[in-house]
Amino acid sequence: MKKRSRIAIIGAGIGGLTLALALRQRGIEADVFEQATQLTEIGAAIALSANGTRELERLGCLAALSAVSTEPTELIYRGWKSDARIAAFPVRHDRAYVRQFGAPYFGIHRADLQRILSGAHGGDRLHLGHRVERLVEREDGVHISFGNGEQVVADIVIGADGVRSAVRRHVSATAAMRYSRTSAFRGIVPIEALPSLPDPEAIQFWMGPNAHLLHYAIGGASKAVNYFAVVEGPGVWPNPEGSTAPIDHKTALDAFRGWHPAVIEMIDASRHTIRWGLFTVPPVLNWSRGRVALMGDSVHGMLPHHGQGANTTIEDAVTLAVLLSALPDRSNSRDLQELFSSYQSMRQRRTRTIQRSAWATNRELHLPDGPELKSRDRRVAAFPDRFGWIHAFDAQAVARQHVEDRELVPA
Numbered sequence: 001m002k003k004r005s006r007i008a009i010i011g012a013g014i015g016g017l018t019l020a021l022a023l024r025q026r027g028i029e030a031d032v033f034e035q036a037t038q039l040t041e042i043g044a045a046i047a048l049s050a051n052g053t054r055e056l057e058r059l060g061c062l063a064a065l066s067a068v069s070t071e072p073t074e075l076i077y078r079g080w081k082s083d084a085r086i087a088a089f090p091v092r093h094d095r096a097y098v099r100q101f102g103a104p105y106f107g108i109h110r111a112d113l114q115r116i117l118s119g120a121h122g123g124d125r126l127h128l129g130h131r132v133e134r135l136v137e138r139e140d141g142v143h144i145s146f147g148n149g150e151q152v153v154a155d156i157v158i159g160a161d162g163v164r165s166a167v168r169r170h171v172s173a174t175a176a177m178r179y180s181r182t183s184a185f186r187g188i189v190p191i192e193a194l195p196s197l198p199d200p201e202a203i204q205f206w207m208g209p210n211a212h213l214l215h216y217a218i219g220g221a222s223k224a225v226n227y228f229a230v231v232e233g234p235g236v237w238p239n240p241e242g243s244t245a246p247i248d249h250k251t252a253l254d255a256f257r258g259w260h261p262a263v264i265e266m267i268d269a270s271r272h273t274i275r276w277g278l279f280t281v282p283p284v285l286n287w288s289r290g291r292v293a294l295m296g297d298s299v300h301g302m303l304p305h306h307g308q309g310a311n312t313t314i315e316d317a318v319t320l321a322v323l324l325s326a327l328p329d330r331s332n333s334r335d336l337q338e339l340f341s342s343y344q345s346m347r348q349r350r351t352r353t354i355q356r357s358a359w360a361t362n363r364e365l366h367l368p369d370g371p372e373l374k375s376r377d378r379r380v381a382a383f384p385d386r387f388g389w390i391h392a393f394d395a396q397a398v399a400r401q402h403v404e405d406r407e408l409v410p411a
């Protein structure tokens with residue numbers, strides 16, 4: 001006998017867990033199916049901006065996040081060889097960021113974020129070791145087949161299964177992820193191992209020819225610096241099965257030869273044995289098909305240069321939770337189509353704009369020395385005017401307004 005579920009969320013990453021929490025807050029229990037047998041987030045750290053933290057605060061997670069996060073002192077841009085400041089903006093200083101955007105900016109270890117989200121969720125109705133292999137839509141619901149042999153029939157399925165999404169293959173047979181021809185070296189280094197680093201608690205971009213390095217501090221009491229060094233290439237991604245590929249440490253060091261000593265110290269403090277390919281998901285025409293919809297990286301995987309992949313995924317989750325909680329009890333498939341179409345119209349343009357902007361930022365961060373640097377420096381000096389709209393966004397307010405405008409049951 002197949003099990004039944006009203007709402008099945010595929011993937012217990014940042015998006016899936018946030019959606020489950022936001023639904024529960026509204027009295028709706030969803031089942032979350034995750035391929036991994038335990039929730040151990042790999043891959044360094046993450047920056048959460050106000051558009052994400054304001055939603056996590058509404059979910060009651062802010063105090064726990066704050067205890068293990070670092071708020072950057074400033075946002076600083078520098079060139080690749082010199083530590084002269086090209087542009088700088090206060091973040092923690094004078095509480096400038098919170099005053100402007102209404103919620104904090106956090107650098108946090110991914111494992112801590114996942115622990116806090118899964119702790120808040122409690123593990124109830126979280127099904128680990130469930131890798132989705134196939135979805136088939138029938139009259140009585142969506143039949144989900146898992147790699148472990150189990151089958152579930154769900155009324156509604158939300159694909160939160162990341163950039164290599166299996167659910168996306170069901171929703172849009174043609175949409176596929178794309179390798180950006182850029183890759184990254186990542187690491188976490190104790191601050192005391194970085195004697196040449198100026199302003200170690202700032203979030204900083206070091207920009208140079210064909211590469212950049214971004215870093216910020218993470219951790220509550222014992223601080224470390226998380227860095228993320230992006231280079232152009234390789235032209236063809238060598239591992240079709242995954243996002244990492246083996247390298248030797250010298251490859252990472254060679255890519256930053258001649259850069260400021262602080263950059264070299266960071267790269268050299270980690271023994272690099274892998275590089276991360278950066279993948280994006282090109283525009284997906286329809287974000288849903290029948291009773292199945294996509295969210296997060298599965299539908300708008302983006303380059304990480306605005307630090308917005310997870311933050312926009314949190315926005316998607318909250319939007320979906322508000323809309324689903326306004327769905328009438330006896331809803332029919334037309335109600336669901338309307339809901340998914342509203343969801344897409346609220347989310348598509350914003351996420352596409354950020355995706356595009358992240359691509360343009362890649363070019364800006366990797367300019368060679370030369371005359372173009374003057375206009376680049378002017379552009380980075382205008383950061384708050386150019387990108388404040390990303391951080392100021394209030395996804396929940398937008399979704400609630402939508403529900404009210406349509407006189408649906410208030411969320």
Ligand SMILES: Cc1cc2nc3c(=O)[nH]c(=O)nc-3n(C[C@H](O)[C@H](O)[C@H](O)COP(=O)(O)OP(=O)(O)OC[C@H]3O[C@@H](n4cnc5c(N)ncnc54)[C@H](O)[C@@H]3O)c2cc1C
Nearest residue numbers: 011013014015035047132161162296297307308309310311
């Ligand atoms: C190097 C790097 C740095 C980044 N830095 C930032 C940052 O600073 N700020 C920011 O906002 N974003 C950042 N991002 C982006 C961010 O990590 C993602 O956008 C975010 O994790 C997307 O959340 P998600 O829930 O959609 O997918 P994920 O977090 O990838 O979760 C997907 C989940 O689905 C599971 N899954 C996959 N397939 C299946 C299946 N078939 N069946 C069941 N389960 C499945 C996976 O195991 C995983 O648990 C960064 C990304 C990278 C690569």
